[in-house]
Amino acid sequence: MLVRLPESLRRTPQGHEAEAILRSCVHCGFCNATCPTYQLLGDELDGPRGRIYLIKNLLEDETGPEATRRHLDRCLTCLSCETTCPSGVRYGQLLEIAREHLESRHPRPWRERLLRRGLRLLLTRPRLLRRLLPLGRAAGPLLPKSLHPYLRAARPAPPWPRTPHHSLHTPGAAGNDGAKHPKAASPGRRMILLEGCAQAALRPDLNVHTARLLQRLEITALRPPRGGCCGALSLHLGARTEARHLARANIDAWWPQVEAGAEAIVSHASACSLMLKDYGRLLADDGAYRDKAARIAALSRDLTEVLAAEEVAALRPRHVKTIAFHAPCTLQHGLGLAAQAEDMLRRCGFRLLPVADAHLCCGAAGTYSLLQPDLSHRLRERKLAALTRERPDCIATANIGCLLHLQGAAVIPVRHWLELLAEED
Ligand code: SF4
Ligand code: SF4
Incomplete structure (x- = not known):
C-alpha cells in the first residue's frame, strides 16, 4: 500500500510503526471473510481492509476522524483478521496507534469521554468495584441491561x-x-x-x-x-x-x-x-x-x-464432563494457544464437542459489550447457538470477559475450565 505520512508523524515511534504496518497490507481482502463485524454488517468499512484504509487516510492528513472513530469503535480487537492475513499485517498494533491518535487529536464529545474514563476508573480498581457492587445491585433495574450479568x-x-x-x-x-x-x-x-x-x-x-x-x-x-x-x-x-x-x-x-x-x-x-x-x-x-x-x-x-507443560493426568476429574470449549479470541488469535488448550483439556479427561465457526468472537471483547451492546448481543446469540448445538453438559472458556458475557444469556452453565478441575479438589 502506498503511504505518505506527514514527516512530523513519521519521526515518532508510533508513526514509524504505523507506516510499516500500512505498507505491508496488499489489499487482498481475505481478512474480511473472518471478520465478525463485516459478517454482521456487510459494510467494507466495518471489515479490516476498510478500517486499514480509514486509518491510512486519518494518519496521512486527518481525513474523516468521525467516520473513522465510528468504524474503529465497532471493531472488537478480536484479531481474527491477523490469523487470516497471508501478509502478516499487524492490524492490532495499527488499531492501537490509530485509537490513541484519535483520542489525542480529535477528542470525543464530553459525555463519551466521561463514560470511558468512568469505565477505566472503575474496572481497573478492584477495591473500588467491590465496594460499589452492593450499590449496583440495589440500583440494578435502573442500570443498563448489559451490566446485569456482571x-x-x-x-x-x-x-x-x-x-x-x-x-x-x-x-x-x-x-x-x-x-x-x-x-x-x-x-x-x-x-x-x-x-x-x-x-x-x-x-x-x-x-x-x-x-x-x-x-x-x-x-x-x-x-x-x-x-x-x-x-x-x-x-x-x-x-x-x-x-x-x-x-x-x-x-x-x-x-x-x-x-x-x-x-x-x-x-x-x-x-x-x-x-x-x-x-x-x-x-x-x-x-x-x-x-x-x-x-x-x-x-x-x-x-x-x-x-x-505439566503432567496433568492426576488432575483428571472423577466425573468426566462433555463440554463445548469456547476459545477466547485472545487465546486463539492473540496467543495462538487454542489447540494447546484443547489438547490439555482432553488430557485432563474432558470430552470436547465440535463447535462451528470457532474462530468468531462471542462479542464480549473487554468493554465492547457495554459500549456496543447491539452488535455484542448479536454475536453472543450466534456463538451460543454454535456452542449448544451438540448438547454439551456445559460451556467452558478461558477468559473472565467471555465467561460473564456468555453467562448473561446461556441456558446451560458457562464455566472457566479451571473451575471444572477445581470441582474435584
Ligand atoms: S479485529 Fe476482529 S472485528 Fe476488528 S477488523 Fe479484525 S477481525 Fe474485524
Ligand atoms: S488479508 Fe492482510 S493484506 Fe489482505 S487486505 Fe487484509 S490485512 Fe491487508
Missing part, C-alpha cells in the same frame, strides 16, 4: 490454600496465605499470580482455584502486594499512557520476586496473558523499564501453557 455474577472469595512449608519465605512478599514467615527451607517452584482487576472483584474464586490447582502441581502461587490491572482495558480504550503506567507499577511490584527466582508470571484470563506478553513492546522506548519489561514478557504464561 452484577449477578459476583461471588465471594473462598479461603486461599495454605502455603506449603517449603515455600514459606520469598523476599519482598508474603506467602500466598498472606502471612509473613520468618524462616524457610528450599523455596520450591513459585509463580507470580496476576490477580487481575474487574475479575478480582467479581470472581475472586478463580484466583483461589488457580492457586489450588498450582499447589496440586507443587507450585506456589505468589500474591505480590501492589500488583494490579495489566493495562489491557486502558490500552483498548485508547489510553496508552495509562496502560504504560499500570505496566510499570506491576513490574515494580513483581520485580523482587522475579529476582528471587519466580519462574513465571501466570494468568488464567487469556486477555491479561496476552497483555503481559506485550509489555516488552509497550515499554520498548522507556529506558528505565525496557529491559525489565522484556524480562516480564518472557516470563509471562497463560495458565493453559503452564498446565500444557
Whole structure:
C-alpha cells in the first residue's frame, strides 16, 4: 500500500510503526471473510481492509476522524483478521496507534469521554468495584441491561490454600496465605499470580482455584502486594499512557520476586496473558523499564501453557464432563494457544464437542459489550447457538470477559475450565 505520512508523524515511534504496518497490507481482502463485524454488517468499512484504509487516510492528513472513530469503535480487537492475513499485517498494533491518535487529536464529545474514563476508573480498581457492587445491585433495574450479568455474577472469595512449608519465605512478599514467615527451607517452584482487576472483584474464586490447582502441581502461587490491572482495558480504550503506567507499577511490584527466582508470571484470563506478553513492546522506548519489561514478557504464561507443560493426568476429574470449549479470541488469535488448550483439556479427561465457526468472537471483547451492546448481543446469540448445538453438559472458556458475557444469556452453565478441575479438589 502506498503511504505518505506527514514527516512530523513519521519521526515518532508510533508513526514509524504505523507506516510499516500500512505498507505491508496488499489489499487482498481475505481478512474480511473472518471478520465478525463485516459478517454482521456487510459494510467494507466495518471489515479490516476498510478500517486499514480509514486509518491510512486519518494518519496521512486527518481525513474523516468521525467516520473513522465510528468504524474503529465497532471493531472488537478480536484479531481474527491477523490469523487470516497471508501478509502478516499487524492490524492490532495499527488499531492501537490509530485509537490513541484519535483520542489525542480529535477528542470525543464530553459525555463519551466521561463514560470511558468512568469505565477505566472503575474496572481497573478492584477495591473500588467491590465496594460499589452492593450499590449496583440495589440500583440494578435502573442500570443498563448489559451490566446485569456482571452484577449477578459476583461471588465471594473462598479461603486461599495454605502455603506449603517449603515455600514459606520469598523476599519482598508474603506467602500466598498472606502471612509473613520468618524462616524457610528450599523455596520450591513459585509463580507470580496476576490477580487481575474487574475479575478480582467479581470472581475472586478463580484466583483461589488457580492457586489450588498450582499447589496440586507443587507450585506456589505468589500474591505480590501492589500488583494490579495489566493495562489491557486502558490500552483498548485508547489510553496508552495509562496502560504504560499500570505496566510499570506491576513490574515494580513483581520485580523482587522475579529476582528471587519466580519462574513465571501466570494468568488464567487469556486477555491479561496476552497483555503481559506485550509489555516488552509497550515499554520498548522507556529506558528505565525496557529491559525489565522484556524480562516480564518472557516470563509471562497463560495458565493453559503452564498446565500444557505439566503432567496433568492426576488432575483428571472423577466425573468426566462433555463440554463445548469456547476459545477466547485472545487465546486463539492473540496467543495462538487454542489447540494447546484443547489438547490439555482432553488430557485432563474432558470430552470436547465440535463447535462451528470457532474462530468468531462471542462479542464480549473487554468493554465492547457495554459500549456496543447491539452488535455484542448479536454475536453472543450466534456463538451460543454454535456452542449448544451438540448438547454439551456445559460451556467452558478461558477468559473472565467471555465467561460473564456468555453467562448473561446461556441456558446451560458457562464455566472457566479451571473451575471444572477445581470441582474435584
Ligand atoms: S479485529 Fe476482529 S472485528 Fe476488528 S477488523 Fe479484525 S477481525 Fe474485524
Ligand atoms: S488479508 Fe492482510 S493484506 Fe489482505 S487486505 Fe487484509 S490485512 Fe491487508
